[in-house]
Amino acid sequence: MRDADLGEGLALGIKSLDEKRKRFLESLNAFFDAQERTGQACLAESVVGWLKAFAAEHFHVEEGYMQVFGYPEYESHLKEHEGFMETVCRFEDACAQSGGDSREILDYMQGWVKQHLLGVDRQMGRYLAEHLR
Numbered sequence: 001m002r003d004a005d006l007g008e009g010l011a012l013g014i015k016s017l018d019e020k021r022k023r024f025l026e027s028l029n030a031f032f033d034a035q036e037r038t039g040q041a042c043l044a045e046s047v048v049g050w051l052k053a054f055a056a057e058h059f060h061v062e063e064g065y066m067q068v069f070g071y072p073e074y075e076s077h078l079k080e081h082e083g084f085m086e087t088v089c090r091f092e093d094a095c096a097q098s099g100g101d102s103r104e105i106l107d108y109m110q111g112w113v114k115q116h117l118l119g120v121d122r123q124m125g126r127y128l129a130e131h132l133r
């Protein structure tokens with residue numbers, strides 16, 4: 001998860017969002033490191049709890065910006081956030097039933113970072129940057 005493009009590439013140019021995104025990636029990397037060091041089983045619950053807390057806070061802020069500035073892709077972006085929360089809840093259920101598998105969760109997160117954080121979020125960031133001037 002330490003691809004070179006995850007540094008500056010993550011930034012949207014909106015300070016309040018970028019600080020959270022940077023901390024999010026640092027925490028995600030810490031989970032990857034811990035998984036490598038300790039094995040997967042004991043981590044799954046921590047990863048799920050952290051993801052839910054991050055998403056609840058961060059998505060709310062992003063969605064607020066999109067609404068305030070009339071972002072035309074708001075509905076589809078919102079659906080991605082909702083899909084993410086549903087997936088995390090499925091992982092949470094799996095954790096409750098069988099302890100979960102942090103490799104699955106972190107694999108999913110790797111895809112999410114590339115597709116959402118570096119894709120649709122940056123698209124949103126470009127729009128917001130234009131309208132925040």
Ligand SMILES: [Fe+2]
Nearest residue numbers: 062077116121
């Ligand atoms: Fe987003």
